Amino acid sequence: MRIFAYDANAGEIEFYREFERDHPDVEVVEFFGYPTIDDFTDTHVDVVSTSGAPFGADLIEAAAKAGCRYVCARSIGYDNIDLEAAARCGMRVSNVTYSPHSVAESLHRHDAHGPAQDPAHAAPLRRPGLPHRRTRRR
Numbered sequence: 001m002r003i004f005a006y007d008a009n010a011g012e013i014e015f016y017r018e019f020e021r022d023h024p025d026v027e028v029v030e031f032f033g034y035p036t037i038d039d040f041t042d043t044h045v046d047v048v049s050t051s052g053a054p055f056g057a058d059l060i061e062a063a064a065k066a067g068c069r070y071v072c073a074r075s076i077g078y079d080n081i082d083l084e085a086a087a088r089c090g091m092r093v094s095n096v097t098y099s100p101h102s103v104a105e106s107l108h109r110h111d112a113h114g115p116a117q118d119p120a121h122a123a124p125l126r127r128p129g130l131p132h133r134r135t136r137r138r
Contacts (some may be wrong), residue, residue: 001027002026003016006049046072048070049074052054061089069092070094071092116119
């Protein structure tokens with residue numbers, strides 16, 4: 001199984017690496033920033049894991065052509081994902097659930113530390129000098 005993970009924070013990346021170690025048949029490809037159509041060109045992917053990145057019909061269709069059948073939003077909602085396009089392509093969409101307290105705690109951390117200091121805040125979308133895709137050799 002091949003998973004494309006977009007805009008993951010440090011804790012999520014650690015989880016993906018542990019998951020790969022425990023499941024040798026799984027490969028996680030981490031991307032910095034938002035998905036692009038080029039990410040799905042001449043490749044295969046089974047699952048897309050995204051945060052709040054826009055995932056419109058053009059990306060859904062490109063991912064479906066690459067074999068993707070499942071999109072998981074690592075966020076409370078999934079209004080950033082075109083659900084009609086996903087349904088047309090036979091793709092399932094899900095999101096994570098959080099306790100109401102976790103949202104308040106996240107906002108409190110953000111207010112207290114600001115977005116640049118918030119440990120739960122994801123890295124900037126594109127950092128100069130870094131590639132869009134992070135790959136690892138097995």
